[in-house]
Amino acid sequence: xxxxxxxxxxxxxxxxxxxxxxxxxxxxxxxxxxxxxxxxxxxxxxxxxxxxxxxxxxxxxxxxxxxxxxxxxxxxxxxxxxxxxxxxxxxxxxxxxxxxxxxxxxxxxxxxxxxxxxxxxxxxxxxxxxxxxxxxxxxxxxxxxxxxxxxxxxxxxxxxxxxxxxxxxxxxxxxxxxxxxxxxx
Numbered sequence: 001x002x003x004x005x006x007x008x009x010x011x012x013x014x015x016x017x018x019x020x021x022x023x024x025x026x027x028x029x030x031x032x033x034x035x036x037x038x039x040x041x042x043x044x045x046x047x048x049x050x051x052x053x054x055x056x057x058x059x060x061x062x063x064x065x066x067x068x069x070x071x072x073x074x075x076x077x078x079x080x081x082x083x084x085x086x087x088x089x090x091x092x093x094x095x096x097x098x099x100x101x102x103x104x105x106x107x108x109x110x111x112x113x114x115x116x117x118x119x120x121x122x123x124x125x126x127x128x129x130x131x132x133x134x135x136x137x138x139x140x141x142x143x144x145x146x147x148x149x150x151x152x153x154x155x156x157x158x159x160x161x162x163x164x165x166x167x168x169x170x171x172x173x174x175x176x177x178x179x180x181x182x183x184x185x
Contacts, residue, residue, distance in 0.1 A: 029072065118137075
């Protein structure tokens with residue numbers, strides 16, 4: 001009833017009063033988010049994202065009676081989007097991946113010139129290349145890289161570790177190939 005009254009108070013605006021929506025639906029949305037995530041901070045983030053979406057797009061809703069369904073659907077879609085992202089880009093601690101990385105001898109690195117290193121870096125997968133370049137070429141901290149790439153700290157560490165793994169494999173392949181041209185003579 002309060003929603004319909006709010007809607008009637010400002011029909012020229014074409015949307016429902018934001019404060020009334022938040023007051024009425026915050027608790028049920030939070031409970032729903034908790035049932036999905038089982039983590040208070042993740043649930044709060046989902047509810048906040050839902051209300052942000054409402055603030056941006058809520059005026060498009062034509063039937064005020066559908067507000068509840070719209071909010072719950074939006075929250076559920078946000079939850080699914082977050083889960084898909086986690087599956088696609090899992091967070092892995094760098095310490096956990098160290099044993100999987102190949103060992104590179106020091107003399108490999110000392111024989112490498114800067115132009116070759118940049119050329120090899122360009123052959124690393126794009127999703128890892130940015131983190132590697134920011135860390136090693138621009139001297140950004142993990143935190144700064146996370147802010148620039150808009151990813152969590154664990155993902156930054158994982159991308160750097162996996163990117164280094166690829167870079168090492170590229171370097172090893174370079175050292176295994178026989179010299180060509182004038183160097184072979």
